[in-house]
Amino acid sequence: MATFTERQKEIINISIKLIAEKGIQQLTIKNISKNMGISEPAIYRHFDSKMDILLGILSDFKTNTKTAFKQIQSVDKSVVQQLEKIFTTHFKRFAANPALAAVIFSEEIFQNDKRLAERVNLIMQLNQNMIIKIIEKGQQNNEIRSDIPEKQLSIIIIGALRLIVAKWRLSKYSFDLEQEGAELWNSIKEVIVV
């Protein structure tokens, strides 16, 4: 579980911002360094290569997501409340840092390299598995309908979450994600509870 220096975190955050704003193609060492007010070679003091910056971004995602899930599972009681919390936490996180939204659900960004693609896939699996586990528990204690397999419920839930975030981003953040997200969640809840 890599830990990053302050400067490394700075580089990662600026990289996320740049990807969000301009797409992966504009994530250049020059742009990163310009945004940080340092020279291009200075970046290489902190990361050996551009690839390592990208891996850093993904590593950061993984850590954050894992932490969030753990916290949610440990605190909230009802399964539906847990899922709601996941929804609202995500929306809050994205509303605060819209750049994240542009990168976190955009697996395509990392498809041009094998190592990156594998890692992205892993993170996606990890996320889904955590949701599935929660749903399973909900089905066992009769909070959530059991006539639909947990895996497919998870696709419905995560799919909706991803799509509304994508739409929010593509519309240039033209609506209130937290509010519309909350409404969407209410509809989903309606659909999955017994």
Place this chain on the structure above:
Amino acid sequence: MATFTERQKEIINISIKLIAEKGIQQLTIKNISKNMGISEPAIYRHFDSKMDILLGILSDFKTNTKTAFKQIQSVDKSVVQQLEKIFTTHFKRFAANPALAAVIFSEEIFQNDKRLAERVNLIMQLNQNMIIKIIEKGQQNNEIRSDIPEKQLSIIIIGALRLIVAKWRLSKYSFDLEQEGAELWNSIKEVIVV
């Protein structure tokens, strides 16, 4: 509604394939020409610029999608059958041409340019609106539940469709999309019908 020459269609298809395989960053004039067995300048006989190729890809999407929707709406009777047809048509199309799957739902690919981004957003809107209209009809004739707004039902449906395709692609097409897609649709149907 632009019509393309044979050579242009060829370029568009190879471009889609390249984006799918290697990501947008590997979509270079050199790669396109190499894949076609012609020289780089030859590409410029058919498209004025790389941007025009990308616009061509999007234009192609739009045309295809519109045609598909029209056909579906004109032929099938029940609203649920129409939605099912949309699902299965998509899955069939992707299974036949996996490269499409990598590009059609990957709006991020086109984010680095304003014109492209706008067009992508438009296409997405268009798609959703068509689904929404169908759902509305279903709610009016009591095929589909009315306690959830049509817009949110559309998000649930489209989100699930997009996610399963994304998972199929990220897993390197490791499962049968048509079959798992059909199962997913059954679950969704369960959830949206009255």
Place this chain on the structure above:
Amino acid sequence: MATFTERQKEIINISIKLIAEKGIQQLTIKNISKNMGISEPAIYRHFDSKMDILLGILSDFKTNTKTAFKQIQSVDKSVVQQLEKIFTTHFKRFAANPALAAVIFSEEIFQNDKRLAERVNLIMQLNQNMIIKIIEKGQQNNEIRSDIPEKQLSIIIIGALRLIVAKWRLSKYSFDLEQEGAELWNSIKEVIVV
């Protein structure tokens, strides 16, 4: 047996010249292109990479040397005359193109890469083997002394040849290589004939 285009030959020759004048460290794409009066990227039309230029230089050596040896063996009669011809041919070649001298016997230049180093070693072996074969023949027909193994005679001959060329180059071509080379050959002849 790679054949080179005119432009490729030009690049190879200029590269040899640059290595001779400034050392391998000054053999840069920029310097090559400047010397040719074209842009840097233009070089890449003719060679895929700098490595390929270096391999081209070595391939050129090999071809030239092989051709020379074949010709010498086919034409001249006495073994001693053959060896003399090898000496004088080398000296003439170097006098006409001093840059060659700086590169052809400077295996160190190519040591920083495995592929290059192997190839250099191979060429060196090839050369020695050809000399050895000639000496063997000379020992059989009693032209050359047999009390010293052919391999060691070859080292003595080639070593002297290489050294005088090296001295000529390091002295900035301050003496007449063809003349001093001829004198050296006379001494060597004295030493190896029966």
Place this chain on the structure above:
Amino acid sequence: MATFTERQKEIINISIKLIAEKGIQQLTIKNISKNMGISEPAIYRHFDSKMDILLGILSDFKTNTKTAFKQIQSVDKSVVQQLEKIFTTHFKRFAANPALAAVIFSEEIFQNDKRLAERVNLIMQLNQNMIIKIIEKGQQNNEIRSDIPEKQLSIIIIGALRLIVAKWRLSKYSFDLEQEGAELWNSIKEVIVV
């Protein structure tokens, strides 16, 4: 005659090793410091510039060679024994420190800078002159044949010595230099004695 601190000697030796292993192009401050387990700026405590390190290597050569020659001339009696001693000493030194062999006879390494090139040339001259003097003495006291000029005998001797070392190095030290060197010396002796 510069004397070096312990740290300076360490830097010089590691530099020789690096040049031997990877070629002059891989002799970077970064590589030196990495090999020594210190930081890059630390190198500059001990040498003002990279050039000074290279000059240090050459100065080291010169000192060592001079010392060796003096010792040999003072101790051994017969001229042939002196030459033999020079041969065996060299081989022993190289066998113990193969890196030396890669640098000591590789004048090309230092050709990219005037100051270095001049110094290398000087050392080479120095070496040859010492050999020539010994040969002259041998010719005067009739140990060595006088029908061949001392200068050319020196080229034959030194050329063979250099070549066998080069071959040893290029073959990745695949034969026993001391043994094959001894055999070569016997052949040379055969050739130069009256």
Place this chain on the structure above:
DNA sequence: AATGAATGAGATTTCATTCAT
């Protein structure tokens, strides 16, 4: 309709070196 040759701009990365600490 196609190509060989070329290029300006710019990408990632390396290098020797400096400076504050």
Place this chain on the structure above:
DNA sequence: TATGAATGAAATCTCATTCAT
């Protein structure tokens, strides 16, 4: 004596595009 952070210069190479043929 040593280091962490930084940099100007320059290296290799890629890219979209142009032009003469």
